[in-house]
Amino acid sequence: MAESQKRQGTSGKQKSNVFILLRSTCKSCFIRRFVLVHKEDWERYQRKEGLVQDIFPYLLASERDMLITQICEKCLPESEYDT
Numbered sequence: 772m773a774e775s776q777k778r779q780g781t782s783g784k785q786k787s788n789v790f791i792l793l794r795s796t797c798k799s800c801f802i803r804r805f806v807l808v809h810k811e812d813w814e815r816y817q818r819k820e821g822l823v824q825d826i827f828p829y830l831l832a833s834e835r836d837m838l839i840t841q842i843c844e845k846c847l848p849e850s851e852y853d854t
């Protein structure tokens with residue numbers, strides 16, 4: 772679905788504008804993906820302060836999965852994307 776078009780509004784809580792580019796290589800097909808995330812979100816993720824989908828609501832589900840499993844969406848069983 773067009774999840775990429777979902778953008779977080781600029782109203783409300785302010786977030787620093789520091790981004791980091793994560794590099795993730797699929798363990799299966801070795802495709803390299805780049806995912807841009809807020810630095811502070813990445814730090815929260817590394818401290819396990821929440822679920823990935825809560826910390827990175829602006830990423831595609833496939834991008835989040837890539838961060839967790841290091842397997843790209845093409846290599847994941849399709850059934851995992853039925854929800």
Ligand SMILES: [Zn+2]
Nearest residue numbers: 797800843846
């Ligand atoms: Zn792959």
